[in-house]
Amino acid sequence: MKPHILLILNFLVLIITLWSQDSVGSHNPKFTACQPKTCVNNNQTISYPFYIEGIQEPFCGYPGFGLSCNKDGFPFLNMSHSQYIIHEIFYNNHSLRVSNAAFSRLNTTTCLPRTQNLTLSGTRLALSPNQKDMFLFFGCEFEWSQLQERKIGCSAENGTGSVVALYREDQNLRSALMKCKGGVVNMTVESEKGGIQEALRRGFMMTWKVSDCNKCMNSGGKCGFDTEIYSFRCYCRHDTHARKCSSEESGKPVVILATVSAAAGFGLLVIIIIYCYRRKLLCRFWKEKSRVNQDFETFLRNYGPIAVRRYSYMEIKKMTNAFKEKLGQGGYGSVFKGKLEDGSLVAVKVLSELKGNGEEFINEVASISKTSHVNVVTLIGFCSEESKKALVYEYMANGSLEKFIYETNNLTADYQLNCEMLYQIAIGVGRGLEYLHRGCNTRIFHFDIKPHNILLDEMFCPKISDFGLAKICPRNESVVSMLVARGTIGYIAPEVFCRNIGVVSYKSDVYSFGMLVLEMVGGRKNINVEVECTSEIYFPYWIYKRIELNEELSLRNVMNESDRDNIKKMILVSLWCIQTNPSDRPTMHRVVEMLEGNVETLQVPPKPFLSSPSLSPHSSPSH
Structure with a gap:
């Protein structure tokens, strides 16, 4: 038998032995950690894509979906610098009902608090299509005598004066936008029936769009998110992870069969590599993948000294707190909020797909690294480690x-x-x-x-x-x-x-x-x-x-x-x-x-x- 074939067979035997021993009976701690939780004194079940910060690990939910519990036991989301209480989560249709915490204790005698407009750019959340914008105005420069019946309470700014509610189609809206102070809130069409105060307390519906969890749950797994590869993970009872778990994961025969299959596949891959090498063939996949890194390193050598710092991927992960707060999403990848060691805020663009053999990444570093102008964004640094590419900018x-x-x-x-x-x-x-x-x-x-x-x-x-x-x-x-x-x-x-x-x-x-x-x-x-x-x-x-x-x-x-x-x-x-x-x-x-x-x-x-x-x-x- 040829030496390289004998080497491969010995290697396969070793892999099968070790892998089967490690897989059977081993337990995945992430599976246990991602059990559904609730806030104290509240029976709402919190599970993927949400997770309770401080109670559940971040890998149990999708980045940006971390919740907190208020003193009354309600879970809430922080959005647009305001707290939004979560009243109900409908996991089957990926929706939830929320309301601004400032409106939770409204009645006919209380003043209306000032709130900020809700913006959802850069998040995976969206308003349900049956929402209705309502503009709340106060501090107007003219009287609303024709709208007495629309006044709904006093202003929280000074404790006096009425607040007027207008809808998008109201003919007075344009005048009010120019001559009054105010804010925009959302409400569902159905909730308006109980009056505007009740509509504000009840809130509105939102939807989310992330990787579907049903296949994983139906196979006995727990859904989560792997920040190392920035991708959905299905955490199974044992140390396996995929889009779904094995239907009989706990059984030793299935584990051994899966292990043997994986090892056999790996062995076949080794044989193919040796065959390509012996025939002096280059596999296109590896050639194209390495070319991006080669081109970038060549660019760094030829372009001369660059006045920006080169970060490691671990440093990028640390400054973004494991990609916790997403600022935006695009075809290039995602942008996350980060913080440098000196406390300076930054925006980190993580590229998910390199186009044109990495040309766009090279363009970005080459063009901005030597610019300095008040009207051109500042590039602080970059990361280039194999397939991991990131750009660090000043925070806007x-x-x-x-x-x-x-x-x-x-x-x-x-x-x-x-x-x-x-x-x-x-x-x-x-x-x-x-x-x-x-x-x-x-x-x-x-x-x-x-x-x-x-x-x-x-x-x-x-x-x-x-x-x-x-x-x-x-x-x-x-x-x-x-x-x-x-x-x-x-x-x-x-x-x-x-x-x-x-x-x-x-x-x-x-x-x-x-x-x-x-x-x-x-x-x-x-x-x-x-x-x-x-x-x-x-x-x-x-x-x-x-x-x-x-x-x-x-x-x-x-x-x-x-x-x-x-x-x-x-x-x-x-x-x-x-x-x-x-x-x-x-x-x-x-x-x-x-x-x-x-x-x-x-x-x-x-x-x-x-x-x-x-x-x-x-x-x-x-x-």
Whole structure:
């Protein structure tokens, strides 16, 4: 018998012996730890995806689903800096009924407490479709004489004055949003029958969407979550884990059979590897997996010293407290809140899938690591260990611009951005792009400017983020080659996907910036098929027509003449930015100059909708 075959057989015998001995009779402590629990004096069963912090281990539930018990014995969730009491959990249909703890003791004589708007971005929770938004207003600058019957109690701010409840469809809602203080709460349609106080106490329904636990439970296992691989786990009675446990896991014959099968499979794999090696073949799977790491290490050697820290995966896990608090989710992976040893807050992006042989990860590190600008997010460090890739950024308290600008987000007066703030954010993003295009040692073209990638700090200062699609080129070059289109539909410049229009350059970012600012002004997506009037489906067309005819724009939050001038500047500059021909668009340096200049000096640009440039009667601004 050949030596390598004899070696394999001896190895298989050893594996079968040891594995069968270890498997039979061994007990999985995680199975025991993940038994359902309850809060004291409360009979609600808490199990996956929820877990009670301090009573159950975090691996018994899904990250972000940790509950606490209040002094009355009710479990509650912390959301939007408020406590939401859990009244019922319906595991079969993945739903639960919650209410803001501030409303738990309301009656007809108590004042209504001030509450924050509930935001669920970055979580696995969502409102059930039968929810109804209710706006609670107080401190209004006018009388509500026509709505006396809607007043529901006094204000908690000063103990006097009535609180008025309005619904989304109420004709007075727009006036109230501008002239009153208030907040948004949710309620179920059915619970309104007992009065508004009862509706607030009863709460509303939410749903969750995580890995299904039924198969695991039906097979006798306990559901949990493995933070090492960031994936669902089924904890069985013995030391096995899969999507479900064996139907007779406790029986020795089944364990031995499974062990022998696994060992035989492993032995077959060893034989295949030796066979590939002897025939000088490379298995594609390992080749592609290692190429990502090889490319990144090559990049680090060639790129020169990087002024950011390289973290180990264990350090990433520690700073995020085992990925406890999720801030967001996307196609790239997930973003978690973290804390450095000095107490500084950070946002950690954990990449779940590397695209383009890891090109996006390399782009992110390469492009941001040598930038330093108040309007560009700061990269603090990164992690690259085999398949584990992570990026560590400065923490942005207000999240992305996306959640603040669309009217459909039901923002309260406290969370809306007024015209001055929108104007300053537009200038800030413009300065950040100007820096990337001509202020760095190398030119950086972003190629994915959109509201989701503009982050806001605690002072609403904007910072450009997510450089996964960026292109880097020398300072003396302005044109880049691109094999496939990159970017997000609705913000991609026409030359990126139709090369007959022009070359791909920094002007492609100018186009995306224009579309971004138009959405900030309009408070809606530029393309909206839900509007009643067909002419309003494409917002740039609608806004251009009104500018052309000198009609009233009737945009939200315009309070004075200064607001009107700033909004008009944003519109005119945006329309210059989205010109079809790249040569007709201004540079970002000129864009910032126009935004900061006098509105009277700005000309109305040509109609920017794939029209022939030769037919345009106006000249473009100086570049």
